[in-house]
Amino acid sequence: MIHTIADTHTHTVVSGHAYSTLTENLKAASERGLRFLGSTEHTGLMPHAAHEYYFTNMGVVPDELFGVHLLRGCEVNIIGNDGELDVSDKILSKLEWVIASMHIPVYQPSDFDGHTSAWMGVLKNPQVDVLGHPGDGRYVFDYETVIKACGEYGKIVEINSHSFGNRPGSTENCRTIALLCKKYGIPVVVNSDAHFWASIGEHTNALRMLEEIDFPEELIVNADYRRFADLITEKTGRIFE
Template structure:
């Protein structure tokens, strides 16, 4: 199997989302043990029933840049809440965060048509504060892959390959394969993430690595291959949004 470099994890949860089971410090220790350089702290946005309130996110600026040797980006897994691609964090809070994953969840987004899902993603991509579309292979939310992935490639945003999907959403695996193949076709960045809800799984990508190998996916399109690459990418997106 090809030895892909994936030394950061941009989608992790702490027990601030109460269906997860580890603290931020425990996640950092898990990341260090698994050979990572950095993680994004990305608990669920406040419209999720057991998510932290908005102040949890706006207060992240108090956290140190490194914890137990791990670079920590202050972020969120924001919920896309309507077909216009709006998310559940205010501009004030988004302005204090560094890396935003935006996702559909059944608790916060009613499944609609392919066209409605596609429009929601397209509008979300236009938001300069959104960096990654999370677990978009979810079977109940089909969308026009070509349209969305080409737009993500044009904007330099990332499509997530979510390791947890292989374990908790097996009906979505075929979609993930198609999506990652399209990312390769159109030159779109991907972010290979654990979606870990327990510290031991931070940075563990066994199934995702196998899929990447099967598709001969190019290393240079994996945006989270190391901490330096992620920091440079986030700065470039921020600069582009100001022009």
């Protein structure tokens, strides 16, 4: 049975449509036995999203609370077919974990080629770590081309457990994407996308699907403490025992 030691896509009240505080989320992560929590608020153009000062001031929060390492991140919006984002590289470069996603209020679904070119643009941005909920059926793209290219650009593909049954087409699309990650050896991260503390670490749907397709455990970056800690050290220079 695969298990996860990190949840790297979570929201707090700062996002405007989530219902717990950072402290509540960290406590929930601790109670679930997680070792890392990525706090990744929505940015810029999402209604009531955090101001950029929120992201630049995150250093006031300790690196570790309740035995959980905090990853200071964001979920940045993709806003156009070239993969433009709604936060500057300067701000993103100060963060430890950047997920780029497509959201209805910000980026109206375009078409297959438009979504594909948007993702290809995102891949070329060195500030982005993770492709967020790519299984969303409203933004279908050329899965094979983009997933294969993730290897070249060193990106991680999110398997978003909340998407299953919530974002249209996701159950099937996430499976297709995961099979391509397996085929091309692309790392994935399993996340909850929690908007309330009780969902922190809720990865059941994603893990069940990955087990069904016999997905290699070593490609799940947050399935092993050392593997994940080393990845974060590589990205941030922070050292973890």
